[in-house]
Amino acid sequence: MKKGYLLLESGQIFSGMRVGAPSSVMGELVFNTSMTGYQEIMTDPSYAGQIMTFCYPLIGNYGVNAKDNENAKIQMQGALFSNLCELPSHYQSIKTVDQWLKQSDVPGLVNIDTRAVVKAVRRSGTMKAVISDSPDFSLIDWNRPLPQNMVAKVSAKTMTTYEGKGSHVVLFDYGYKKSMLKALLDEGCKVTVVPYNTDSNTVAALHPDGVMLSNGPGDPICLQPLFGEIKKITSAYPTLGICLGHQLIALAYGAKTGKLLFGHRGANHPVKELASGKVWMTSQNHSYVVEGDSVDAEQFSISYLNVNDHSVEGLSHNNLPIETVQFHPEAHPGPDDTHSIFLNFLTMIKQNKGEVTHAVTY
Numbered sequence: 289m290k291k292g293y294l295l296l297e298s299g300q301i302f303s304g305m306r307v308g309a310p311s312s313v314m315g316e317l318v319f320n321t322s323m324t325g326y327q328e329i330m331t332d333p334s335y336a337g338q339i340m341t342f343c344y345p346l347i348g349n350y351g352v353n354a355k356d357n358e359n360a361k362i363q364m365q366g367a368l369f370s371n372l373c374e375l376p377s378h379y380q381s382i383k384t385v386d387q388w389l390k391q392s393d394v395p396g397l398v399n400i401d402t403r404a405v406v407k408a409v410r411r412s413g414t415m416k417a418v419i420s421d422s423p424d425f426s427l428i429d430w431n432r433p434l435p436q437n438m439v440a441k442v443s444a445k446t447m448t449t450y451e452g453k454g455s456h457v458v459l460f461d462y463g464y465k466k467s468m469l470k471a472l473l474d475e476g477c478k479v480t481v482v483p484y485n486t487d488s489n490t491v492a493a494l495h496p497d498g499v500m501l502s503n504g505p506g507d508p509i510c511l512q513p514l515f516g517e518i519k520k521i522t523s524a525y526p527t528l529g530i531c532l533g534h535q536l537i538a539l540a541y542g543a544k545t546g547k548l549l550f551g552h553r554g555a556n557h558p559v560k561e562l563a564s565g566k567v568w569m570t571s572q573n574h575s576y577v578v579e580g581d582s583v584d585a586e587q588f589s590i591s592y593l594n595v596n597d598h599s600v601e602g603l604s605h606n607n608l609p610i611e612t613v614q615f616h617p618e619a620h621p622g623p624d625d626t627h628s629i630f631l632n633f634l635t636m637i638k639q640n641k642g643e644v645t646h647a648v649t650y
């Protein structure tokens with residue numbers, strides 16, 4: 289193994305050993321605290337452009353299998369590990385994480401002091417970082433901007449329909465995770481996945497029963513040109529917005545978003561459901577949040593709050609069938625305790641069609 293370096297915009301330099309592709313990359317440095325689920329994390333399109341620090345000290349011990357990808361390929365820009373298992377053990381494993389990184393042309397570093405990296409990010413916030421063969425800070429153009437509008441890169445270019453006998457849901461692909469599609473298909477839905485910039489006329493021609501706005505990478509404000517259409521579409525159909533989808537709906541209806549210092553990325557983030565007082569453990573992966581005091585109380589009620597920092601975790605429209613969540617009810621990785629959010633969405637669709645007259649609680 290060859291020596292490699294992680295250089296932080298804040299000035300710190302960490303040394304480790306190179307794994308994966310031998311290339312040098314710049315990305316936004318983030319960390320994830322999940323103990324398992326590295327395959328799902330590495331393929332989640334919301335991480336496009338980011339360098340991931342895996343907090344859990346041993347990654348790769350159950351290898352990489354043929355079924356747990358959330359997208360066709362590794363989406364993150366680079367990956368940092370404390371220990372990376374070279375001899376995985378699992379009956380479904382088909383390769384090691386190192387082999388997978390190499391095949392995917394994604395660089396990584398192992399033997400990194402990931403605790404110190406996390407402390408640096410918690411102190412200085414999410415920042416630019418570089419994986420390189422050289423520790424020479426002066427070789428790097430730190431003013432180079434990171435790519436914007438990653439959504440256009442990761443979104444589907446054409447529509448795809450998955451048949452089902454139940455309600456027809458149009459899923460806006462801002463970089464959707466496979467588990468979101470699966471949650472709908474498992475409930476019998478017909479799902480049409482559409483590109484991120486699909487307009488309201490195209491949606492109307494599909495005659496959907498409901499729409500879902502997916503997760504996705506980057507700053508939601510990058511999609512400002514689409515806010516008018518997003519408002520039109522979401523006010524016409526029962527809607528569920530997840531993560532970036534939640535942020536886009538909030539922005540489209542006039543609220544504001546801000547950026548957290550170091551984000552929420554992990555599989556055990558507690559959120560409080562305000563209507564019931566229940567606290568749910570949730571899977572999370574985001575930097576941006578809807579600013580609570582920017583939400584127009586005439587239009588939306590805040591439905592969930594983060595227990596740790598009280599940030600907004602969900603919105604519910606006061607008159608229209610629109611529900612949004614900042615966390616990930618589709619889990620993968622993480623607890624699926626909030627799966628009922630999909631069921632409530634499907635009930636909302638049925639109520640809208642007049643098939644049920646009462647709310648169903650799960």
Ligand SMILES: NC(=O)CC[C@H](N)C(=O)O
Pocket residue numbers: 334502503504505506507508530531532533573574575576577
């Ligand atoms: N998982 C997501 O959809 C993330 C949303 C957005 N990119 C954020 O970081 O806040």
